[in-house]
Structure formats: C-alpha cells, structure tokens
Amino acid sequence: MPTLTLPKILVIGAAGQIGVELTLALRAKYGAENVIASDISAEPELLKSTGPWETIDVLSAMQLQRQVIRAGVTQIYLLAAMLSARGETDPRTAWDLNMDALMNVLEISRELHLQVFWPSSIAAASPSTIYGISKFSGEYLCQYYHAKFGLDVRSLRYPGLISYKTKPGGGTTDYAVDIFHAAIDKKVYECFLKADTLLPMMYMNDAVRATLMLMDTTEEKITNRRSYDISGMSFTPKELFEKIKAFCPSFEIVYEPDHRQKIAESWPETVDDVLARTDWNWKPSWNLCTMVNDMLVKLDEQQMQNRIQKLEMIGEL
Numbered sequence: 001m002p003t004l005t006l007p008k009i010l011v012i013g014a015a016g017q018i019g020v021e022l023t024l025a026l027r028a029k030y031g032a033e034n035v036i037a038s039d040i041s042a043e044p045e046l047l048k049s050t051g052p053w054e055t056i057d058v059l060s061a062m063q064l065q066r067q068v069i070r071a072g073v074t075q076i077y078l079l080a081a082m083l084s085a086r087g088e089t090d091p092r093t094a095w096d097l098n099m100d101a102l103m104n105v106l107e108i109s110r111e112l113h114l115q116v117f118w119p120s121s122i123a124a125a126s127p128s129t130i131y132g133i134s135k136f137s138g139e140y141l142c143q144y145y146h147a148k149f150g151l152d153v154r155s156l157r158y159p160g161l162i163s164y165k166t167k168p169g170g171g172t173t174d175y176a177v178d179i180f181h182a183a184i185d186k187k188v189y190e191c192f193l194k195a196d197t198l199l200p201m202m203y204m205n206d207a208v209r210a211t212l213m214l215m216d217t218t219e220e221k222i223t224n225r226r227s228y229d230i231s232g233m234s235f236t237p238k239e240l241f242e243k244i245k246a247f248c249p250s251f252e253i254v255y256e257p258d259h260r261q262k263i264a265e266s267w268p269e270t271v272d273d274v275l276a277r278t279d280w281n282w283k284p285s286w287n288l289c290t291m292v293n294d295m296l297v298k299l300d301e302q303q304m305q306n307r308i309q310k311l312e313m314i315g316e317l
C-alpha cells in the first residue's frame with residue numbers, strides 16, 4: 001500500500017481574520033506539527049499551544065527562504081495583505097505588501113517546487129481601489145507562474161467574510177461582522193454603508209471548507225489558474241439588520257455611509273461560481289438565516305466565557 005505523505009504547510013498571515021481559522025482547520029486535517037503558523041504580529045491566543053509558531057516578515061525573502069528550507073515546507077498559504085479600506089489610506093504600502101509578498105512566495109515556490117494557495121477577492125472583479133488592482137494583478141501573476149514555470153498555485157476570490165473568532169482587518173465588508181458585536185454589546189450600530197448596498201458574503205466555515213476543497217483537488221481538474229469565484233450569500237445591511245433584530249428586538253441601527261460606500265458600489269452584487277461547482281463540486285452550506293443564528297450563539301458563548309475568565313482573574317470565582 002502506498003504511504004500517504006502529508007504536506008508540510010506554512011501559513012503566512014496566520015494572526016488575521018482568516019489565518020487563525022484556516023490554521024486550526026489545517027492542523028486538524030494534517031496534524032499540528034505539519035502546520036507552521038506565522039505572522040509579523042504576535043501569536044493570537046487562539047493559536048497558542050495548538051502547534052508551531054514563527055515570526056516571519058513575508059517581505060523579507062531571506063527570512064522566508066530560511067524558514068521554508070529549515071522546516072522542509074511543501075505548501076504555502078499566503079494570507080498577509082492590506083485590505084480594501086485600509087489600503088486606500090496608504091496605497092503605496094498596500095501595493096508593496098500585497099505584490100511583494102506574493103512575488104516572494106511565488107519565487108521561492110518556483111525554485112523549490114512548492115504548492116501555493118493565495119486568496120483573491122471580489123474586489124478584483126472591477127478593480128477600483130489599490131487593493132482591487134493588487135488582487136487583479138496578483139491573479140494574472142499566479143496564472144503566469146503556472147503557465148511559464150508549471151507552478152501549482154491555486155486561488156479563490158473570497159466574498160466578504162463573516163466570522164466570530166477573529167475581528168476583520170480593515171475591509172469594506174467589515175460592517176457585517178461589526179454589527180453582530182454591537183448587537184451583543186446592546187449598542188446602536190452605526191453602519192458605514194447605505195441600507196440597500198447588496199454585496200456577496202460568506203460565512204468563515206464555508207470559506208475555510210472551500211480552501212481545503214480547492215487544495216485537495218487533483219491538479220488535472222483545476223481549469224482556472226487565475227482565481228475561482230465562489231459564492232456564499234448576498235445581502236444588504238438592512239436585510240442583515242432585520243435578521244439580527246428578530247433575535248434582539250431592542251437592537252437599532254443608523255446609516256452613516258462614509259468613503260467605503262463608493263468602494264462597495266464598485267463591487268459586484270452577486271457571484272457566478274459555476275466553474276468552482278463544475279471543477280471541484282463547490283456548494284455553500286451556510287445562508288443568511290443559519291449564519292446569523294450561529295454568529296449570535298457563538299458570540300454569546302464567547303462573551304460568557306470572557307466574563308468567567310475576568311472573574312477568575314480577580315479571584316471572584
């Protein structure tokens with residue numbers, strides 16, 4: 001019987017909104033010791049004692065190379081990036097981080113024949129921000145490295161991601177996470193998008209599952225080497241608010257659109273993911289109702305746990 005060789009994985013940007021959950025899922029699937037989490041930020045509490053951690057600045061090709069060779073890495077998941085809204089405050093830094101990080105990873109992966117996962121975004125569909133332009137260019141760079149060097153690099157265009165474990169890092173769809181924290185904290189939510197702004201979104205569980213599915217697919221089935229569109233659900237701030245209010249009747253919202261409104265309006269409202277469905281059987285599991293229900297339950301549990309921890313720390317329990 002052939003022995004199954006497990007990949008040795010390096011996750012870059014593991015302290016971020018996706019990084020924490022993807023690292024935990026990869027560790028569950030491939031074994032903790034086979035998944036090295038890394039970031040320039042400190043190790044998040046949720047990852048502590050769950051597997052190896054390294055501080056790596058992906059902009060240093062030397063640091064990256066040292067770690068890859070030392071640990072015998074065979075797969076890289078590159079998540080470090082500056083997102084859409086933050087990118088607009090410092091376009092030069094956003095471009096340098098988003099493109100140089102990808103270039104460094106593609107180069108080392110070409111030299112050492114590694115497999116790469118790199119996420120794009122719905123922002124690449126109509127690039128109107130430096131973030132969208134970097135994702136659009138990055139998609140072509142991935143396609144180029146595959147065509148020219150045969151590099152096995154794979155990509156997904158994530159919609160706006162909704163999660164409870166880690167807060168989002170400066171995107172235009174962050175409202176869809178912030179609103180839950182306001183509801184749980186019993187505060188009026190000041191929404192930075194207009195009530196009727198329709199955008200594609202996805203629950204983190206689906207985003208992580210899609211990533212694992214794509215990376216599990218045999219090479220010959222991958223027909224898209226730029227980036228696969230994947231859909232979860234589309235909703236407006238008003239629709240999301242009404243679903244939350246059904247559980248939290250005193251919850252209120254005010255709409256104060258800011259510069260992020262213009263970014264949101266340049267993005268698609270829905271996503272056609274027929275290729276992902278055909279090539280690797282993609283199908284989302286979560287919809288608006290099930291996602292809202294789960295978010296509220298999980299955030300409530302989290303709040304209760306935080307309270308217990310605080311009481312334990314001051315010796316009241």
Ligand code: NAD
Binds near residue numbers: 080
């Ligand atoms: P995030 O901002 O939460 O996390 C990014 C992480 O990268 C942070 O922990 C940060 O410390 C780290 N980082 C920054 N510079 C670094 C460097 N030089 N070296 C090493 N690490 C560095 O982002 P996220 O939401 O987890 O997004 C991950 C990826 O998914 C990004 O490429 C993003 O564009 C893409 N994406 C995210 C969403 C979303 O809704 N969150 C949607 C579409 C695409």
